[in-house]
Amino acid sequence: MERVSHNRKNILVFPCGSEVALEIYRSLKNDIHYHLIGANSVEDHGRFVYEDYIGNLPMVDNEDFLPTLKRIVAERKVDAVYPAMDLVLSVIKNAEDLLGCKVITSPKETVDICLSKTRTYNNLKDLVKVPEIYEDFEDSRIFPVFCKYDIGYGARGAQKVSSFNELIEYRKTHPNSITCEFLPGEEYTVDCFTDRNGNLLYYGPRIRKRVSNGISVNTVPYGDNKNEIREIVSAINGALKFRGAWFVQLKRDKDGVLALLEIAARLGGSSSLFRGKGVNFALMSIYDAFDVPISVLENDYPIEMDRALDNVYKIEFDYDEVYCDFDDCLVLDDDFVNTEMISFLFKCINEKKKITLLSRHYRDINMDLKRLRLDGIFDNVIHITDGTSKAEYIKSKKCIFIDDSFSERKRVHDTIGIPVFSVDMVKYL
Numbered sequence: 001m002e003r004v005s006h007n008r009k010n011i012l013v014f015p016c017g018s019e020v021a022l023e024i025y026r027s028l029k030n031d032i033h034y035h036l037i038g039a040n041s042v043e044d045h046g047r048f049v050y051e052d053y054i055g056n057l058p059m060v061d062n063e064d065f066l067p068t069l070k071r072i073v074a075e076r077k078v079d080a081v082y083p084a085m086d087l088v089l090s091v092i093k094n095a096e097d098l099l100g101c102k103v104i105t106s107p108k109e110t111v112d113i114c115l116s117k118t119r120t121y122n123n124l125k126d127l128v129k130v131p132e133i134y135e136d137f138e139d140s141r142i143f144p145v146f147c148k149y150d151i152g153y154g155a156r157g158a159q160k161v162s163s164f165n166e167l168i169e170y171r172k173t174h175p176n177s178i179t180c181e182f183l184p185g186e187e188y189t190v191d192c193f194t195d196r197n198g199n200l201l202y203y204g205p206r207i208r209k210r211v212s213n214g215i216s217v218n219t220v221p222y223g224d225n226k227n228e229i230r231e232i233v234s235a236i237n238g239a240l241k242f243r244g245a246w247f248v249q250l251k252r253d254k255d256g257v258l259a260l261l262e263i264a265a266r267l268g269g270s271s272s273l274f275r276g277k278g279v280n281f282a283l284m285s286i287y288d289a290f291d292v293p294i295s296v297l298e299n300d301y302p303i304e305m306d307r308a309l310d311n312v313y314k315i316e317f318d319y320d321e322v323y324c325d326f327d328d329c330l331v332l333d334d335d336f337v338n339t340e341m342i343s344f345l346f347k348c349i350n351e352k353k354k355i356t357l358l359s360r361h362y363r364d365i366n367m368d369l370k371r372l373r374l375d376g377i378f379d380n381v382i383h384i385t386d387g388t389s390k391a392e393y394i395k396s397k398k399c400i401f402i403d404d405s406f407s408e409r410k411r412v413h414d415t416i417g418i419p420v421f422s423v424d425m426v427k428y429l
Contacts, residue, residue, distance in 0.1 A: 017046030185252025244285030
């Protein structure tokens with residue numbers, strides 16, 4: 001159910017299924033000041049996550065994209081568009097005046113520079129170490145080299161190349177790539193935040209311990225020698241005009257010297273590591289975009305983030321009442337509350353669904369509800385003390401039944417014909 005407030009600002013996130021967009025959603029979904037609208041050109045995970053969702057936008061390189069986006073901004077009274085992919089940042093930021101709303105990223109000159117690795121290197125080569133770009137490949141001593149797209153992000157199209165013949169084959173299929181010095185050392189991401197006055201308020205280096213498809217899926221803060229990293233990001237922040245969240249990728253060369261791989265004028269998908277310490281890059285970026293003064297409060301404790309593929313489901317069934325069991329369903333081992341079940345029940349409360357506890361509990365059910373601090377959740381509590389079938393107490397067919405017992409579920413299903421769910425199926429709801 002969509003929460004509505006006339007005082008909330010409407011923030012449109014596009015494309016809403018990218019890893020960045022999913023982190024924006026997690027960062028902002030419970031903030032009372034903003035209402036998130038997800039928009040996409042392709043059907044992906046975003047439509048399962050964003051409650052307010054707009055699909056079928058033209059692709060960003062289609063001539064109808066900006067007119068369509070402008071119409072949506074006007075119709076939905078969008079206060080700001082939050083671009084969530086590198087290739088989209090430049091297009092939308094350069095159309096900020098046309099759209100008539102804020103675009104949450106750095107100034108367009110910075111966005112355009114960061115989009116291209118060669119432009120990035122040319123602008124910063126006198127301030128920080130950047131990889132050497134090779135044009136002449138006659139000297140075999142330069143190999144191995146590292147090839148990647150000039151305009152692109154993450155590891156897309158990136159490849160270590162060990163010989164001239166291998167390089168020729170690579171360039172046939174990657175014509176818009178550059179060939180760089182190979183950096184064999186450890187790689188870091190540094191998540192940064194710069195306010196509207198150009199002040200670098202925060203930088204958080206982290207080690208990319210495990211990477212999948214260019215995304216850091218296991219990462220921890222790096223604190224061994226932050227001074228060398230601080231000097232690099234401070235120099236970059238002084239040379240380019242950032243606003244809000246941004247990050248840099250750094251890698252050590254064969255001598256252990258840190259070199260710049262790339263910069264992105266957006267938050268990193270794995271910057272949620274630092275959100276776990278109190279640094280919410282998406283929220284700070286929006287506050288700053290609307291000229292709200294920002295300060296950073298970071299908790300001091302060790303933290304590690306590991307990401308794995310997760311599932312989200314949408315079941316097409318309309319119901320307005322839930323019947324739920326107690327033992328081994330709502331409560332496990334007599335004393336442990338099933339937090340996944342509790343989360344679902346409160347989701348139902350938010351959606352104004354009726355909740356009935358239907359139990360054969362062997363003690364006083366009301367006393368145990370109070371003991372476990374669960375009293376007050378249910379609209380009705382039905383305590384069955386004989387062998388009566390639970391199906392006899394279910395009066396509606398527009399409802400669902402949750403119970404750990406297969407026999408109970410089968411009897412309700414066969415008698416009433418409503419959907420029935422075991423405890424492990426609650427996440428599907």
